[in-house]
Amino acid sequence: MMSKTAAQHNWSVFLENFSRQNKARPTRIGVFEGEPGSMTDFWLEDGLPLEGIDLDTRGETAPTIQIMLGESAKPDSRAFTHTIVNTRFVKIILSASGESDGLEIENEKGAITILRFENGF
Secondary structure, eight states, rough: OHHHHHHHHHHHHHHHHHHHHTOOEEEEEEESSOOOTTTTTEEEEHHHHHHHEEEOOOOOOOSSSEEEEETSTTTTSSEEEEEEEEEEEEEEEEOTSEEEEEEEEETTTSEEEEEEEEEEE
């Protein structure tokens, strides 16, 4: 069994590579809360390009993941950051062809953040 520290270290490497490979891809991000049959979804943003994903393993709410969307190279562009605290797991979503289609991130309360890539990359 992997320790929490080792798991978080692997998340860091994975998220760094994932960010680099998918930078600038148009995204859609939403949060799903509740039990199956009574789940509520909140779609927060769509169309903004992925800027990056960071992991913080320090502090009371660790591990914390931040998903940054927008184009930092363009000073007047829209930007959006979504933060997931007390992250329990991170998993990749694959398309039928086996390519990365996004991420699913769950916090300790069972809320699931879905980061999906929109077509047209």
